[in-house]
Every structure is written in C-alpha cells, then in structure tokens.
Amino acid sequence: MMFDPGDRARIRDELLDAARADADITGAALVGSAARGAEDRWSDIDLVLQLDRGAHEPTVVERWTAALRDRHGIADTLDVFAAGDVRYRVFLLPTSLQIDVSFWPHDLFRATEEGFALQFGTAAAPTRAPDPEVRRMIGMGWLYALHARSALARGKVWQAAMMLDDLRDEIVALQCLRAGVNPWHGRDVDRLDAASLRLLEQARADSLRPDELERSKRALLALFHDEVRAHDTALADALSPALSALTE
Template sequence: MFTPEQRDRTRARLLARAEADDSITGFAYTGSHATGTGDRWSDTDIVMGVRGEVDVTVARWTDWIQGEFDPRHHWDLPVRGASVVRLFLLPGWVELDITFTPEDEFGPRGPQWRTVFGQDQPVEAFAPPDADMLAGLVWHHALHTRNCLVRGRTWQAEHWISALRDHVITLACLRLGLPTADTKGAHLLPEEFTAPLESTPVRSLTEPELRRALTATITVATAELDHSDRELATRLRPMFTELT
C-alpha cells in the first residue's frame, strides 16, 4: 500500500502540472483532503476548471498520467452535463478521482471543497437524497426479497436484503443530518439505531436464514420510518407483516 508521503508527492505533481497548463483555470480539492479530516487511507479527489473543450483536456491529461504514474486502470463515472469524472488506480493502490469541468461550472457543490487556485463560480449544490424515494426503495426491496425466496433465488434475495439495509442507513443519515453518500455517515449513527442493525446481515443462503435476515431488516426499516415518516410507517406496517 502507498504511504502518505507517496500520496502527497502525487498530489504535488498534479498541482504543479495544473498550474503550468493554460487550459486549467481552477484547481480544488474535494473530499476529506479539503476539510482536513483525511487519514492514512484517504484517496485524492480533485476538481479542475477547464477552458475550451473538456474532452480534449481529459485526453491530454490521461496521456500525461499514463506516462507519469503508470496507472493500472482508469474509468469514468457517469455524470450529467459536460463534466468528466475520471478515476485512476496507480501502483500501490493510490486512487485519483479527477473531475474535469467547464470553467463556468467550477465551484463548490457541497461543503467538502478547498480552492487552491482559480475563481469559484456560483453553481447549484448537489441535492440530498429524496426521502420518499428511499422509503419507496425500502418496500420495493422487501417485496422483491420475498418474491425471490418463493422462487428459490437465494443469491438474488441476499442482494435485495443488503440493498434494503443500505437504504435504511441512508434514511437514518438523512434524518440526522449526516453524510448520506456511500453510507459515509454510518459510523456516526447512534447506537440505538446501529445495535438492531447488527442482526440484519445474511449469514448463510438457507431459506430460514434469509427469512430471518429479512425480518430483522424490515424491523429496523419500520422503526426508522416511524422517525422519518410515521404516517407511512403506519400504512406499511401491516403489509410488512405479510412479508415476514
């Protein structure tokens, strides 16, 4: 694994390259490095404002990173608009997440942002997850778990139970004002929520175990809905009982 010193040298080389590139109009750190909360294992998240054709700059930078760091793989996150989010895996498990965005869209969309150079533009913040959609995914996944069980599709049932638990965690984080993406706020949730959650993982692919895990997960989900949308919880509780 990489050392913090190796990661910091990589960041410094990226910044120096950006400062020397006339097409780069802004450079910012996002993620934990922007807020001083990173640790030994934090990756590198960068946003760069681009003058001109974004795809041209992305191709040029990719060629440079290939020659400079010898990455083992790279791929793009799907995003809307003209921005490109390209992720690189360097030797030693150094991860680079670089967002190339038009210069008029270079600006913070959330609290994790630190401008190194360039002028921030007023941009729309990322919207939080929709609580009603999350609640809908809860009942959707519970129903599909039950359907998989009666069809004997054990691996698919396990998938739905795990996904259901993730959405319940996101609902709790949203309610408590904690980070919601990728369950990043899960370690900050109170024990009164996490203690019952410990019984929800699937321990084997037998039907009794899958039904036990589904019941445990639905119990936690119903308790969370009691906090976030009590009227909906009241309507769904008897229907959840039919599934368990």
C-alpha cells in the same frame, strides 16, 4: 506495492503543478479528506479543475489521462457524470491509489460539498448537492423487500441475500439523512448512535441458511417500517399491511 502517504502527496503536488502549467485550466481546488484536514493512510486524491472557456473538454481529459499513464501507469479508469454533466474521471493506479479528477466548465467551478481548498483561480458561489429523495429511497426499500421474499420462496438464497443487503443500504441511508450526516455510500454510517448500529448488526444474516435469511428479512422490515414512520407517518400507515404481508 501499495502507495504510502508520501507517494500520494508527491503525486498530488505534481498534479497541481500540471494544472498551473496547463493553458486550458484556469482554476483548481482540493476536495475530500485533504481539504477537510482529515487524511489518513487510506485517503485518495480529489482534484477539481476549472476549464478555460475555450477548452475542449474531451481533449483535456485525454491529455491528462495520457500524462498520468506515462508518469505513473494506470490500471483502469471510470467516468462518473454529476453536477450538470461534470465529468469525474476516477483513476486506479497500480499501487491502488485512487485519483479523482473532475473537469468543470468555467462558470460552474464551485464548492458543492464540505471542504473545498482553492489552490488557484476564482470559484463561483458554493452550492450544496441535494439530499437523496426520501420517497424514492422508501420505494426502493419495499421493492428490495419484495424481491427478497420471492427469492427466498424460490430457494434462491444468494439473490435473497443481495436483496436484503440492498434493503439494509436504504435503511442506513434513511437513518443517516434523519441524523443529519452524509447519507451517500455509507460514508457516515459509523457515526450513527450505538443503538441504531446494534440493531443493524442484529438484522444481518450470519449465513445463507433460508431460516437465517428469513429472520434477517423480518428484522430489516421492522427497522424499515420504523424508519419510514420517522420520515412520513402517513406513508408508514399506508405501507403497514403490505410490509406485514411480506413477513408471512
């Protein structure tokens, strides 16, 4: 059975109570939609924990994992490391509720994104996560386009479709970055202007037919070239012959 908002609120309160009672935890904050006052039916729990200076991080992580497993059951976990090797352990409960708990070294505990609701403890001065690198995004874009062309030529329609999806993702991230909205993981793509969204929609392939994938490739390359030009005119000029060759 899927979780409901009441379940989520109760579990979040349990986690905060557990953090206050844990001698290895000296601070906690909520981030994400709860901290921004933007929760909806589908929101997860995002909890940031500050480790005591003497805490052994792996031991604390495994103790918290065991407690969650005993209390609510766990379908699976995923560890993601970011912000200087801070561990984010992502829990998937059997109810499909996602719980993200990050374990921060004492002196690194701070806000790194919009929305940081400190529950207890003392946070360092906030920092902002760096935006993705435009040149790398552009490089990945033309690389995906190259592989889409070769996949189509070899009759590998599924690979071609996947490469075109990846190309579109880079275009979306570049557009979001230019629009000043979150470029990560499509979180703010729906905030792009209607004209941009319409062109992205039109550039999607509606089947795995080779001619339809070819049409999508051409449309996406046009959008990609325009987006490169918006970020770096000289690079767009340098890429023009190669991108044109990809449509032949």
